[in-house]
Amino acid sequence: VQLLESGGGLVQPGGSVRLSCSASGFTFSNFAMGWVRQAPGKGLEWVSDISATGGRTNYADSVKGRVIVSRDNSQSTLHLQMNSLRVEDTAVYYCAKAGFWFSVDVWGQGTTVIVSS
Amino acid sequence: EIVLTQSPGTLSLSPGQRATLSCKASQSVNSNYLAWYHQKPGQAPKLLIYAASSRATGIPDRFSGSGSGTDFTLTITRLQPEDVAVYYCQHYGTSVGYSFGQGTKLEI
Numbered sequence: 001v002q003l004l005e006s007g008g009g010l011v012q013p014g015g016s017v018r019l020s021c022s023a024s025g026f027t028f029s030n031f032a033m034g035w036v037r038q039a040p041g042k043g044l045e046w047v048s049d050i051s052a053t054g055g056r057t058n059y060a061d062s063v064k065g066r067v068i069v070s071r072d073n074s075q076s077t078l079h080l081q082m083n084s085l086r087v088e089d090t091a092v093y094y095c096a097k098a099g100f101w102f103s104v105d106v107w108g109q110g111t112t113v114i115v116s117s
Numbered sequence: 118e119i120v121l122t123q124s125p126g127t128l129s130l131s132p133g134q135r136a137t138l139s140c141k142a143s144q145s146v147n148s149n150y151l152a153w154y155h156q157k158p159g160q161a162p163k164l165l166i167y168a169a170s171s172r173a174t175g176i177p178d179r180f181s182g183s184g185s186g187t188d189f190t191l192t193i194t195r196l197q198p199e200d201v202a203v204y205y206c207q208h209y210g211t212s213v214g215y216s217f218g219q220g221t222k223l224e225i
Contacts (some may be wrong), residue, residue: 044162044217049215100167103164106161
């Protein structure tokens with residue numbers, strides 16, 4: 001079971017970035033997925049999650065209206081489109097698989113987004 | 118919004134001792150949706166406990182979770198040097214998504 005994130009990098013304030021997470025080793029379409037971030041030296045912050053079918057999404061207040069989570073079950077891929085980026089969005093973004101009782105039983109290695117001019 | 122408050126902020130213990138970490142929710146929560154993780158330096162978090170008291174696959178029985186309502190506890194017995202990590206509790210709400218506590222740093 002593996003999650004592999006990509007798409008991070010250096011972005012200017014106000015810019016956009018699209019993160020992707022490629023899943024393998026499990027039936028992707030059976031599980032809810034999400035994104036969790038961690039700013040430098042800080043704790044974990046949930047960003048967004050999406051149901052197995054993609055029919056339900058949730059967003060943290062800190063990103064609501066600026067972020068869209070989506071999934072392509074045919075490609076076992078999760079995406080996070082982030083717009084109007086702010087300096088405070090700088091973080092490692094982890095792809096996360098929902099396990100029993102919506103715990104996160106699989107984490108990716110993370111991809112880093114740096115928002116700076 | 119449910120706020121999870123963990124204590125203490127830092128816990129310093131010796132090998133072989135027992136660690137008790139607390140997680141208090143701002144309102145009563147369904148214990149089925151309460152989980153614990155640890156994050157070792159430079160690594161992604163790892164699931165330890167789900168549904169408040171069920172150990173995740175491969176987690177040794179030195180780790181145990183308990184609690185209900187607003188008060189939850191992670192207990193680690195026979196501390197080992199490799200248990201050094203930051204420990205987080207987490208809750209999931211169907212209409213509000215996930216929330217994490219601020220973490221407890223365990224030093225050994």
